[in-house]
Amino acid sequence: MPTLMINGQSREVNAPPEMPLLWALRDILNMTGSKYGCGVGVCGACSVLVDNQAVRSCLAPISTLVGKNITTIEGLSTDNSHPLQKAWIELDVPQCGYCQAGQIMNAAALLISIPKPTDEDIDNWMHDDVCRCGTYQRIRAAIHQAAGG
Amino acid sequence: MNSLTTLDMPKPTRRSFIIGISAVGVGMVLNSTLAGGSLLRTLQEESAQSFEPTVWVKIDPDGTVTITVAKSEMGQGIRTSLAMIVAEEMDADWSKVKVKQARPNAGNGSLGTGGSGSVSGSYNNLRRAGATVRSMMISAAAKKWSIAEANCTTKKSVVTEKNGTRQATYAELIDVAATISVPTNATLKNVANFTLIGTRQPHIDNPDIVSGKAIYGLDVRIPGMKYAVVAMPPAFGASVRTFDASDALKIPGVIKAERVPGISGVVVVADNTFAALQGREALKIEWNMGNNVSIDSSVISSRMKTSVGTVSDVPATSAIKIEAAYELPYLAHATMEPMNCVADVRTDSAEIWCPSQSGDGVLNAAAQATGLAASKITVNTTLMGGGFGRRSNTDFASYAARISLTFKMPILFMFTRADDMKNDGYRPASYHSFKGGLSADGKVTGWIQKVSPSNMGENPTYQVPSPSLTGGSLSSPVPTGAWRSVQHSSTVFVNECFMDELAIAAKADPYQFRRNLLPAGRLRDVLDQAASRAEWTKPLPPGWGRGIACTDSYAYCAHVIEVSVSDIGILKIERVVAVIDCGVAINPMGVEAQVEGACVDALSTALKSAITIEKGAVKQSTFIDFEWLRINEMPKIEVYIIPSTSSPRGVGEAGYPSVSPALCNAIYDATKKRIRSLPVQQSQLIAVDEPATELQGNVNVYPSPFSTTFRIDGKIEQPKGNELTFTIQNLLGSRMMEFTASMTPDGTFSQEIDFSHASSGVFFLSIRNGRSVIVRKVVKE
Ligand code: FES
Ligand code: FES
Numbered sequence: 001m002p003t004l005m006i007n008g009q010s011r012e013v014n015a016p017p018e019m020p021l022l023w024a025l026r027d028i029l030n031m032t033g034s035k036y037g038c039g040v041g042v043c044g045a046c047s048v049l050v051d052n053q054a055v056r057s058c059l060a061p062i063s064t065l066v067g068k069n070i071t072t073i074e075g076l077s078t079d080n081s082h083p084l085q086k087a088w089i090e091l092d093v094p095q096c097g098y099c100q101a102g103q104i105m106n107a108a109a110l111l112i113s114i115p116k117p118t119d120e121d122i123d124n125w126m127h128d129d130v131c132r133c134g135t136y137q138r139i140r141a142a143i144h145q146a147a148g149g
Numbered sequence: 150m151n152s153l154t155t156l157d158m159p160k161p162t163r164r165s166f167i168i169g170i171s172a173v174g175v176g177m178v179l180n181s182t183l184a185g186g187s188l189l190r191t192l193q194e195e196s197a198q199s200f201e202p203t204v205w206v207k208i209d210p211d212g213t214v215t216i217t218v219a220k221s222e223m224g225q226g227i228r229t230s231l232a233m234i235v236a237e238e239m240d241a242d243w244s245k246v247k248v249k250q251a252r253p254n255a256g257n258g259s260l261g262t263g264g265s266g267s268v269s270g271s272y273n274n275l276r277r278a279g280a281t282v283r284s285m286m287i288s289a290a291a292k293k294w295s296i297a298e299a300n301c302t303t304k305k306s307v308v309t310e311k312n313g314t315r316q317a318t319y320a321e322l323i324d325v326a327a328t329i330s331v332p333t334n335a336t337l338k339n340v341a342n343f344t345l346i347g348t349r350q351p352h353i354d355n356p357d358i359v360s361g362k363a364i365y366g367l368d369v370r371i372p373g374m375k376y377a378v379v380a381m382p383p384a385f386g387a388s389v390r391t392f393d394a395s396d397a398l399k400i401p402g403v404i405k406a407e408r409v410p411g412i413s414g415v416v417v418v419a420d421n422t423f424a425a426l427q428g429r430e431a432l433k434i435e436w437n438m439g440n441n442v443s444i445d446s447s448v449i450s451s452r453m454k455t456s457v458g459t460v461s462d463v464p465a466t467s468a469i470k471i472e473a474a475y476e477l478p479y480l481a482h483a484t485m486e487p488m489n490c491v492a493d494v495r496t497d498s499a500e501i502w503c504p505s506q507s508g509d510g511v512l513n514a515a516a517q518a519t520g521l522a523a524s525k526i527t528v529n530t531t532l533m534g535g536g537f538g539r540r541s542n543t544d545f546a547s548y549a550a551r552i553s554l555t556f557k558m559p560i561l562f563m564f565t566r567a568d569d570m571k572n573d574g575y576r577p578a579s580y581h582s583f584k585g586g587l588s589a590d591g592k593v594t595g596w597i598q599k600v601s602p603s604n605m606g607e608n609p610t611y612q613v614p615s616p617s618l619t620g621g622s623l624s625s626p627v628p629t630g631a632w633r634s635v636q637h638s639s640t641v642f643v644n645e646c647f648m649d650e651l652a653i654a655a656k657a658d659p660y661q662f663r664r665n666l667l668p669a670g671r672l673r674d675v676l677d678q679a680a681s682r683a684e685w686t687k688p689l690p691p692g693w694g695r696g697i698a699c700t701d702s703y704a705y706c707a708h709v710i711e712v713s714v715s716d717i718g719i720l721k722i723e724r725v726v727a728v729i730d731c732g733v734a735i736n737p738m739g740v741e742a743q744v745e746g747a748c749v750d751a752l753s754t755a756l757k758s759a760i761t762i763e764k765g766a767v768k769q770s771t772f773i774d775f776e777w778l779r780i781n782e783m784p785k786i787e788v789y790i791i792p793s794t795s796s797p798r799g800v801g802e803a804g805y806p807s808v809s810p811a812l813c814n815a816i817y818d819a820t821k822k823r824i825r826s827l828p829v830q831q832s833q834l835i836a837v838d839e840p841a842t843e844l845q846g847n848v849n850v851y852p853s854p855f856s857t858t859f860r861i862d863g864k865i866e867q868p869k870g871n872e873l874t875f876t877i878q879n880l881l882g883s884r885m886m887e888f889t890a891s892m893t894p895d896g897t898f899s900q901e902i903d904f905s906h907a908s909s910g911v912f913f914l915s916i917r918n919g920r921s922v923i924v925r926k927v928v929k930e
Contacts, residue, residue: 016401019423027376027421032368033361035534036422037485038566038771042909045485073361085359092351092738095746096224097358098365098485098534123781128908130772132485132535133224134749135742136783 002062006031007075017063021055022046024062025072033073033101037130044129047102047109048072054109073101076108083146084108091142095133103129107143116147166208166323168285168331170278203271204278205249206235212306212320214241219251220267221506222354223484223536224746225801226739227267229353231275233735234268237345238279238338241319242306248353250530253508262506263541263631268735268797280335282319288332289325290317340733340794349738354532366504366531367563369491375404377552377562378425379414380432381572384765385626386439388413396431403428409555411518416552418560426565441626441765446578449625449762450476453580456601456621460582463595467586471654474583475643476826478759480576480632481767483775486534487569490549493559498525501550504533506540514543518550537750538631542574567770574630575760575767579605581643591655593666598643607640609648610701611666627762633750634802637702642827645698645810650823659814660685660697675699675707675728675791682789683709683726692716693723694819698810704731704803705791706744708811714819717915717924718834719878722752722784722812730791731798740800741788747804748786753777755809755827773909773930782879831913844916844923846896854928857905861898861914861925868896869919875900876915877907877927885912904929 003012004021006029013019015028022039025031025048037045039058046058049071076082080089084104087093094100103126110117110125117125122140131139205217218231228248236246283303290308291298300311306319319326357363382388392415394406402424409416415432419425453476463470491502492515499521503511508530516523533540549562564572579600586595596616600606603620632638652662660680667673676699689695692713699707711724727744734740757776761768769775813824822833846865853859861875871894877886885907892898904912907929915924 015421015423019421023421023423026367027423030370031361032364032370035365035486036367036563039426040566040771042772043485043566073359076360080356080360088359089351089355092349092355092742094224094352094355094358095226095742096222096485096533096535097352097354097363098224100358101361104359124906127779127781130485130777130779131749132483132777134746134753134778134783136749136778136780137745137786138742139780140783 002066004062004065004070005068006070007072013062015062018061021048021057021060021062021065021070025057031072031074035098035101037099037102042128042130043099043102044106045099045102047105047129049105049109052109052112054106071105073105076104082108083148084111084142087142087145091138091145093135093138093142095135099129099131099133100135103131103139107139107146110143111147116149117143165210166326167205168278168282169205170203170274170281203274204235206239206278206282208282208319208323210320210323212242212245212318213247214239214245214306214319215247215249217249217251220262220271221250221508221530221533223262223506223533223540225267225536225743226352226736227262229350230268230735230739231271232353233345233350234272234275235279237343238276239282240303240305241279243345243350245306246353251508252530253512253528261509261541262536263538266799269732269799272797276337277335280337281332284332284335285326285329286319286322288329289322292329293317293322293325346733346735347737350736351738364531365486365534366489366491366502367486367534367561369502369531369561371491371493371502371559374491374493374559374561375418375420375556376422376425377416377418377549377560378422378429378565379412379416379548379562379568380429380434381414381568382439383436384438384441385628386441386765387436388439389415390435390437392435393433396433397428400424400428400431405556406432409551411551412548418552418556418558422563439765444626444765445763446478446761449578449623449627450580452625453578453601453621453623456623457580457582457599458621460584460597460599461617463584463586463597466588467594468589469587469654470584471650472582472584473647473650473823473825475581475646477579477639477642478761478827479578479627479629480638480754480758481570481573481760481769481775482535482537482539482632483570483772483777484533484535484537484539487564487566488539488545489561489563490546491559491561492546492549492553494519494521494550494553494557497521498527499550499553500527500529501546502529502531503546503549504531504540505543505546506533506536506538507543510541510543511546514546515550518547519554537633538635539573541631544572566772570769570771570775571767573767574628576632576638577602577605577629578625578627579639581606583643583647585647585651585654587651587655591657593651605636605639607636607644609644610672611648611663612668613666626765633747634702634805637700637802637806638754641698641700641702641806642809642813645700645807646813646823646825649696649810649814649817653817663697663699671705671730672699672701675705675730678789678791679707679709679726679728682728682787683711683724685709692819694815694817696811696814696816696818698807698814700803700806702803702806703799703801704729706730706803706807708748708807710808710811710815712812712815712819714816714834717922718831719913719915720756720816720829720831720834725784725786725808726789727786727804728789728791729800729803730793731800731803732793732795733797734790734793735797737790740790743800744788744804745786747802748808749778749783751805751808752784752812755812756829759828776910779908844918844921846923848916848923848925850914850925850927854930855904856930858901858903859927860901861916862900863898865892865896865898865918868892868894872918873898874917875902876917877902877904878913878915879910
């Protein structure tokens with residue numbers, strides 16, 4: 001039974017080692033913030049941080065994540081105080097909101113790697129994430145705002 | 150009984166003030182202190198029987214205001230805008246407002262959310278509800294202070310004595326208010342005095358969304374719940390002949406792998422989604438393929454053409470006659486959250502949790518699937534990860550109810566992304582044949598359209614003499630349904646493009662040509678506004694074009710789009726101007742979001758995505774082959790809302806129809822190429838006036854598709870200098886990469902390109918030498 005470090009807590013996951021993290025989070029640990037959009041790595045809705053890198057949890061078997069620090073949307077802050085969460089609320093980024101946990105986690109990885117991204121940095125980093133509602137204009141503005149620019 | 154009467158009455162916590170208001174203005178108050186939790190007091194006792202509230206408002210002693218709304222949220226911001234209407238008239242403190250989702254009771258349709266009708270259809274009721282509460286709070290304060298009601302004012306859930314010092318919060322007044330008769334015709338505010346409506350308010354659910362707490366259908370977890378998927382038939386009309394589930398049942402966690410009555414596939418139920426999917430993978434199924442395997446898109450296309458047949462002529466007196474045919478593909482909804490539903494069917498009752506645009510429909514579907522009376526079924530509507538019309542259907546609720554009924558356990562049924570894309574109710578494909586006539590001085594003399602299928606046609610909104618619209622029927626196995634803006638997604642495209650063709654044939658300015666065919670009014674005003682905001686007459690750089698289109702679908706909307714098209718046919722959207730007149734804009738921030746989102750839909754479907762049929766089935770399966778715009782392809786969209794005090798109209802769909810015709814009219818302006826089918830192909834865009842000089846030689850690109858790097862080599866003829874420029878652009882013309890490399894004097898070159906940072910999809914690689922260029926398509930997996 002693999003033990004994973006999720007949002008700073010050590011969690012035993014009663015699941016086979018090949019189970020992708022997404023299903024372990026959602027179905028075994030009842031952490032439903034990370035979303036299923038495609039299951040094949042092409043939409044980004046399931047993005048989480050693994051050692052501060054954005055990872056598509058629908059593709060990552062839990063066996064490969066033992067000993068790493070996993071952060072999900074539930075662990076980004078306890079009170080919506082992360083600059084991205086604040087900007088997302090204030091600039092009214094979400095429409096249906098279903099893709100936004102993934103967008104925010106991927107943007108969090110971007111800001112860790114490039115604290116003051118340009119439009120081009122944002123394009124290069126975020127273009128794998130689908131928002132079916134088309135909130136991209138606001139995602140861009142919110143990343144800039146969260147980066148303090 | 151009716152839709153909101155009993156089930157949706159907010160649970161009476163002690164001392165809460167609860168009021169329901171019906172469409173005809175009858176109010177009902179419930180106050181647990183006075184009534185021991187059961188008193189229903191109405192203005193006229195006899196009306197209690199037929200009381201049909203459309204909204205409940207609850208005020209708790211801590212000041213929280215809970216508004217129960219009948220419409221469901223799919224991203225259109227309806228929970229926010231409906232609550233704003235009530236809170237405005239109520240003068241509630243917006244920061245203390247919470248929204249609760251109504252449950253359907255008798256399935257009478259009142260929870261149906263679609264046709265962009267939620268705000269326009271409930272505006273008056275919701276205003277009256279808010280005004281009634283405010284009036285009762287004023288009466289309560291006046292009674293408490295023994296002063297005239299006219300001496301009381303309200304603001305942010307507080308009643309204040311005019312020229313006095315006394316103040317009371319609504320929460321402090323609820324006991325007194327509960328003893329007051331419900332007024333039948335509380336005075337509504339003057340629209341000019343609105344303080345909340347018209348302000349920019351973020352979605353009320355944003356805090357839950359950005360923290361991962363928001364509950365969509367797939368997030369529902371109930372005790373003992375199992376996870377179900379279905380091995381769906383591989384073609385429309387296919388069915389299971391035999392199957393062998395022995396391997397599936399060996400997968401740890403798989404509980405059932407069986408047929409279920411009423412479901413035409415094999416159902417797999419497991420302890421978790423992963424096991425269910427693995428179990429499905431391990432099934433061995435032999436299918437009866439049914440009668441549709443010979444059907445593909447080209448068959449449907451020729452059936453549509455045959456059913457349209459010949460089109461009658463425009464009046465013989467017409468000096469100029471033109472004709473054109475347009476064809477549009479099927480489209481999937483591809484909501485970000487695939488279809489799903491949780492059902493817990495027990496012996497004599499059931500509870501359903503469903504992300505639905507039609508709570509009533511879900512109730513009916515569950516009743517039908519289970520044989521239970523509707524009164525024994527509770528339906529909870531969750532947030533929806535997108536809707537766009539797909540969730541007005543209830544197929545997924547029936548699946549869930551049947552599976553739970555059969556296996557006697559609570560289950561979450563879900564479509565995978567591919568299931569969802571291949572089992573949709575699609576925007577219909579359509580074929581439109583037009584004839585148009587003009588007099589010698591450029592006046593329209595005739596407008597004739599024949600369309601297949603017949604429900605996909607519409608006469609133009611313009612004043613043209615006796616327009617004619619006839620349709621042919623189409624036999625197709627592909628199920629269809631409502632898709633954002635329904636038939637307008639197609640009708641406005643073809644009408645606005647053909648209108649442009651007439652304008653060009655009349656040698657007229659496309660904007661002025663349209664304007665002359667519109668009576669003074671709100672549609673002409675949005676057209677004028679769009680032209681002026683976009684600086685219609687300002688000259689454009691060479692290779693650029695500008696197009697315009699407008700529509701009266703749900704609201705008045707017009708778009709002007711500027712594009713540039715390079716000499717090798719690479720299209721770039723330079724500017725999008727959108728103007729909307731939706732009457733009173735309840736929440737301008739939400740209106741802008743809808744217009745931006747609809748524009749992304751329209752550009753995605755104009756440029757990238759279509760559903761095609763192969764062997765009686767949908768070919769596409771995920772966001773790779775049914776592509777949506779990505780952030781790097783997103784043009785800046787300018788949205789202008791016309792200030793208005795008229796009754797609100799719908800905005801969820803209004804922003805879609807005029808985008809693609811404005812785009813294709815702009816492409817015509819830039820290239821003189823008329824786009825008559827979507828999505829636009831790059832090959833359609835090579836400018837007529839400036840044919841590209843093709844680079845001669847031998848160029849190889851491999852492998853294709855590639856995953857991270859690919860190689861390009863070859864030898865070009867008559868090289869100029871020793872430099873080659875490589876450019877990679879995406880489908881929308883954004884430059885992803887550009888660099889130069891050298892070649893030998895005889896033109897030989899070899900280059901490895903690392904393109905690992907890019908998303909998967911189709912890209913154009915152009916190789917230039919001097920003024921010659923060659924373009925190759927590359928596909929990244
Ligand atoms: S669900 Fe993981 S990338 Fe789409
Ligand atoms: S907000 Fe709906 S998919 Fe992004």
